[in-house]
Structures are given as C-alpha cells and as structure tokens.
Amino acid sequence: MWKLPLESQVTGKTECMEVGSGIILSTNPAGNMLDDGVRSAFFERLGLEEQEGALLAPCNGDRPKISRAMNPGQFSADALLTTNPSVFLWVMPGDCPIIFLRDNEKKMIVHLSLSALLRGALERSLRVFRPGRTQVLIGPSIQECCYVFSADHPILRNLVQLTTCCWDGAIIPVHPNNGEGARYRISLQNRIENTLFSRGFCEFEEVPICTCCGLDKDGNYVFPSHRRSTKNGLSESRFMAVML
Numbered sequence: 001m002w003k004l005p006l007e008s009q010v011t012g013k014t015e016c017m018e019v020g021s022g023i024i025l026s027t028n029p030a031g032n033m034l035d036d037g038v039r040s041a042f043f044e045r046l047g048l049e050e051q052e053g054a055l056l057a058p059c060n061g062d063r064p065k066i067s068r069a070m071n072p073g074q075f076s077a078d079a080l081l082t083t084n085p086s087v088f089l090w091v092m093p094g095d096c097p098i099i100f101l102r103d104n105e106k107k108m109i110v111h112l113s114l115s116a117l118l119r120g121a122l123e124r125s126l127r128v129f130r131p132g133r134t135q136v137l138i139g140p141s142i143q144e145c146c147y148v149f150s151a152d153h154p155i156l157r158n159l160v161q162l163t164t165c166c167w168d169g170a171i172i173p174v175h176p177n178n179g180e181g182a183r184y185r186i187s188l189q190n191r192i193e194n195t196l197f198s199r200g201f202c203e204f205e206e207v208p209i210c211t212c213c214g215l216d217k218d219g220n221y222v223f224p225s226h227r228r229s230t231k232n233g234l235s236e237s238r239f240m241a242v243m244l
Contacts, residue, residue: 015042019207020137022244023100028221033092033240042240048088053242056080056091058111064121066108066128078121079110081128092238094226095142095211097188100243101125102135109243112192114155122195131200139241142227143210144172144187151182166194211239 015030024046031038043050054069059076067077070084080089083106091098091109099110099122110116110125149156170190174183189206196204211223221228224237 015045019139020100020205021102021135023137023139024242024244025139025207025223026240027216028224028239030239032224032235032237034236034238039240046242048242052086053088053090054080054082056089056109056111058091058096058113058116060115062119064116064119064124066125078112078116078119079108079125081106081108089243091241093139093141093211093241094236094238097141097192098139098241099125099192100135100137100139100241101129102243103129103133107243109241112188114186114188117188117191122192123199126195126199126201129201131202134201136196136201136204138189138192138204138206140207140209140211140214140223141188142212142225143189144185146210146212146227147186147188148174148183149186151184155186156184166191166198168194170194 014027016024016026018024026033026042030042033039033042040050052072054072055074056079057074057076059065059078064079065077066079066081067075069075069080069082069087069089072087082089089107089109091111093111096111096113099112101108101110106128108125108128110122112122170187172185172187174185196202209222212225212227214222216222223239226236226238229235229237
C-alpha cells in the first residue's frame with residue numbers, strides 16, 4: 001500500500017510524505033498548520049485549494065458521530081465520509097491516531113482520541129465498510145512510549161477496569177522506579193488493531209512513528225506534536241493529513 005518508501009521521505013528537508021494511495025502528511029519542516037499563512041502555502045504547494053476540501057473538526061459527546069461531506073466545508077464529528085471524488089478530506093491532528101478508509105465508492109477519515117475510542121467511534125465507522133474490500137491505513141500518532149499516566153489519573157480509573165478483548169495489550173503497567181508510584185502506558189495502536197481484527201479487517205498498513213518523540217535520520221522531530229508542545233511550554237502546533 002505504500003506508494004513511496006517511508007525512509008526516503010522522512011528527512012529534515014522534506015515537507016510532506018505520501019504514505020498511501022492519495023494520503024499526504026505534512027511534516028515538521030512544513031510548519032505549524034494552525035497558522036493560516038503556513039497552511040495556505042502548504043495547500044498551494046500541493047496544488048490544492050483549502051476551500052475545496054472537507055475539514056474534520058474533532059468533536060466531543062456521548063455517542064460517536066459520523067458526518068457526510070458531499071460538499072466542501074468544516075464538519076464537527078469523529079469521522080468524515082464522502083462519496084464525492086472531487087472533495088478531498090483533511091484534518092489537523094495533535095497526537096491522536098487518524099484512520100484512513102477507502103473502497104471503490106467512498107473514503108473516510110476517523111479521528112480517534114482516547115475518548116472517541118471509548119465511545120465506540122471506530123466500531124461505528126467500520127460499519128460503513130466491508131472487510132476484504134477496504135484499504136485501511138493507521139496514521140502516525142503518539143505511541144505507548146510517550147502516552148504514560150499515573151495509576152490515580154482520572155483517565156486510568158476506568159481504563160484499568162476494562163476487560164473487553166479490544167483493550168487486551170493496550171494498557172501496559174510500568175514497574176515503578178526510584179519510589180515512583182504505579183504508572184501505565186496506553187497503546188492506542190493496540191486498541192485500534194484489536195478492533196480491526198475483531199471486525200474482520202485483517203489487512204491494514206501503519207505509519208509506525210510516534211508524533212511526540214519520533215525523529216528523522218538527522219535527529220529532527222518528524223511531526224509537530226500537541227503533547228510535546230505542551231510539555232515544553234510552547235505554542236500549540238499541528239500537522240496536516242490530507243486524503244485525496
């Protein structure tokens with residue numbers, strides 16, 4: 001499914017990488033996509049007009065939400081679907097996984113924050129597609145190496161009690177060191193993979209780069225990162241994912 005070798009695209013001077021059929025990711029050298037000027041210039045270099053795309057603006061809520069984008073615009077949802085080949089889909093992730101789904105009739109991007117996974121956004125999105133007839137790509141995101149919480153963190157209070165098979169291997173205890181309390185690593189990727197397998201989507205590709213700490217061959221960060229920016233007291237920074 002890789003259209004271009006990942007290794008040849010991840011360099012300090014490369015502003016984007018194409019990781020699948022019509023799937024483009026901006027990289028750190030392209031700049032912060034929250035900046036209107038930076039984003040406009042990037043679209044121009046891609047030969048695209050921002051107003052011709054459908055932007056997924058991740059939402060919160062009690063139930064998963066899928067929006068259909070037959071025309072360009074901004075849509076508040078967990079997932080964005082279109083059957084219009086002239087409309088491209090795009091999103092500006094912080095560190096959350098983005099799933100790209102495509103068959104002969106439609107395409108979809110799904111923003112899978114932890115809260116979206118807990119409310120079943122991935123399971124709801126997969127209902128629209130059929131196993132064996134769908135291309136699936138898991139985009140880059142924060143990995144378990146950087147997604148660590150203390151045992152008393154509110155996020156963990158419910159997660160550690162989950163026994164569903166989809167969370168097997170996704171909540172990983174970390175042995176305390178130097179008097180530290182119990183901690184857990186959360187692997188959103190394991191949770192996503194488990195769900196894909198359980199729904200019959202056994203063939204998929206991944207971009208195995210942590211958005212928080214992943215480095216290129218020159219030792220530079222590959223992607224902007226919400227968590228890294230927050231940790232270092234910097235302004236919020238995002239990259240862009242485009243699905244043509």
